[in-house]
Amino acid sequence: MNIFNSLRTGFLRSLKCWKGILIVWFSYLVLASFLAVPLSSTLKSSFGQSMITDHLRNGLDIEVFADPGANIRTILSFISPGLLFTVLIGFLLTAFLNGGLFHSLRRESRKFSTSEFFKSGAKYFWSFLTISILIRLLLYLFGAIFVGIPAVILLQVKDLSGNTAMIILFITIALYLLMLPVIFLVADYARAWQVTKSGTKCIKAIGFGFRKAFSKFRESYLLMALILIIQIFFIFLIFNVLFGWRPQTATGVFILFLISQILLYIRLALKTWRFASITASGEPYYQIQSDRNNMPDIV
């Protein structure tokens, strides 16, 4: 399947899974609100009826947060472990939800089914978690090889000018960034294969991911690179909204909430589009016997 067909197929399949994306978005919203809602209440009680909050109208003012002294230290000491815990739970949750998504994005899947979504999430949870952890370790390993080690070596070289060091670092970072799509391809192919081949060990799935990624490297690489570029542009948009917009009224804040959540939903949809496109481009995978007899029309 060529790139544009894969993209088109992926787009249609991800549209079909809009409910699944909604479940993912809602799960993240609930998880994040466990930190954000207490934060808001704590800030309100720390500042009481003070008007110093006027200084926050146009952005962050360090002095406002430093003056409450011990109260702010308490807030910070609650946020840092809370954040770590939230991210950890989020990682586990995503492994679960991705199982449901990949299952729903298969060629064999018909209508999106919420019960199938959760069943698959539970079925593939451990293998998807293992794949995620291994891929993340691969990312860190290649980061250390491509960026970390050169940076350490550059720091030891005494006579090297700052400009030369920067150029070398930029090159190593660029190489690392060029390598990222390959890692993501491996992850996505591995997971797409895992959901079509029940009972397989996830290490085998990763092996498959590598084989598939390199078997039609140019097409796969270009497909992933294109999707990632689109995602990066979208991330810039999210950041501009999050950091640049400072509504001054309660209505404005509510609109900020709505728009930021819509953008996050779209961000998740783009990610699902990536999963779906890669899944479609790698088909057919090994199929289970029972499916062969009841094969639906290819979407």
Place this chain on the structure above:
Amino acid sequence: MRIGTYLTAGLIMAMQCLTSQIVNQTPLSDRITGYKIDVTLDTESKSVKGTLTGYWVNKSSDVVPDIQMHLYMNAFRSNKTTFYREALRGLSSNERNKESDYGWIEIYSFTDGHNRNLLPSMNYISPDDGNPDDRTVIDVQLPEPAKPGDTVFVNISFETKLPSRVIRTGYSDDFYFVAQWFPKFGVYEYPGIRYADKGQWNCHQFHRHSEFYSYHSVYDVSITLPEEYVTGSGGMLISEEKLDGNLKKIKYRAEDIVDFAWTAWPGYAVFKENWKHINITLLIPRDRIRQVERQFTAVKNALEYLTTNVGPYPWPHLTFVDPPGIGSGAGGMEYTTLFTSASSFLMPSFIHMPEMVTVHEFGHAYFMGIIATNEFEEPWLDEGINSYWEERMMDHFYGEKSGMIDHHLLKVPDITYARLSYVLSPNRQVASNAEYSWNYAHGTYGMMSYHKAALILHTLTGLVGEEAMNDIFREYYNKWAFKHPSAKDFIDVVNDAVRKIHGEKYGQDMNCFFEQTLYGTGICDYRVAGIINEKYRKPEGKIDSVGTLSQEQSAVDSLRYATFQLERLGEIMLPVEVLVHFSDGTEVLEEWDGKNRYRDFTYIGTKEIEWVKIDPEFKIKMDVNYVNNSMTRDPDYTPFRRLANKFMAFIQFFISVIAV
């Protein structure tokens, strides 16, 4: 005898050279000391070796039997010196045991103007802590005491070995920053100078947290070194002569400055610009050329601001150095007409750290350079005052809200950085500013000398006004330039100026202000304790006043008692302004002398109090908590909701990224 005569004549000629005019049109100071130094930099042994001819004039009415001199470089002699003992306390055991190439200064010969050997009468003394292993001060008994008006000549041959760990001075590879490197006279104080009630030498040891104190002197310095080295110093370049063996000899002259330092490194690029009649030279590593423009802009801004608001910069030359990474320990230091800045080639333009360092270190040309205070005993007089001016300049030139950081996501004024250093310090009440620099407990030297002292001056500015402060400093400059004032002298200037401008608005003088803020350990904290709006109660019970019931009734129903309550939580008492806003939109600015523990203001009328602000313009920078300075009946939590929303969205986004 003949040798002695020739020597004396030679020394007198040397003194005449030292007292002649090359740099400035007329002498700026009394030139009580002078130094003619001729040295060679040995890049193999990392040492500076040569001779020093110097003089000290006894301006007192005392017969002085001795001279005292600093040998600062001996602070790096071993890990038993006072400097290292104080520095090592803050290090881990691993760091303490780390080998270091130490530094020292040795005197090989020491004679007076008559060629009499003074070495036998030279003793190392430790006037501050009695440390027998500290050799940073010598006392030399003179063969004949110096009578009033006498000039004491000294001829010293010495060698200074530079330490490898650059803490203000030292070397790293082929980078040299040579400071505190020669035998230097202490200051002989007598009644009329600072707090002296009798004549004695003021010559302290070199401590971890101390700086320096010396006379304004003339320096003729010749340095022989390999020709590939680019040099800079606090002096004006007089000549550069090529010698045999790939060496060169550079001669510098500096007049009426308190210290002479120099640097040498082959990697410097040299840039020159002018500001009015002042030639400015910048030495900077070649990979930081992009920082040149911002460095020159910063120093010219500082020149303009201090010239306008304090007094003229009196020398025709200025050199500043941005040391390379290997010599970063030399950064952020001042030597009057030479100072060191700090930057990096990666420094983004929205972080004004290089400008802040440049402006601060240049400012020391005024506060400790022109006005030569005793940095050992009253460090706030240079660091605190200079920090005050640095914060004014940064927030003036780089934005009132963005002097330190100017990014659309985050803006931080320079004064905020200073205020938070004080407000957030857990030890802010451990000491007062009356301490000698090495006696500040629990690492509070920096916070007290720089930040608290600067906040005190900002608070004074809030009370008396910026123009009054400018008048104070102009008067301080006019009265004390090229002299050695004490804190009392500064406070006297403040008292005179404030009385002239404000009469007795703040009492007879500002001594009470300084006693609380500078010499006290209390904090300043005012708060709005409450707002009460209640209906006026109808008269009840046995009332003996006469009046028609219906008139009373109609008058009473719409009346309100509107009260706001203020409290003083801190020990410092300062007059404060209080702004009250009523429900009908009117506002009243009240004044409270801030002395009692509380004060209530009550209004009887038809309107209610909506909000109250103590110090609405944030003039009292020393107030440690701005949050409790205001109260409103209807707080606006929109910023918190906005922050929480963004935080939530950020967490959601982060989770979606972290999971591949």
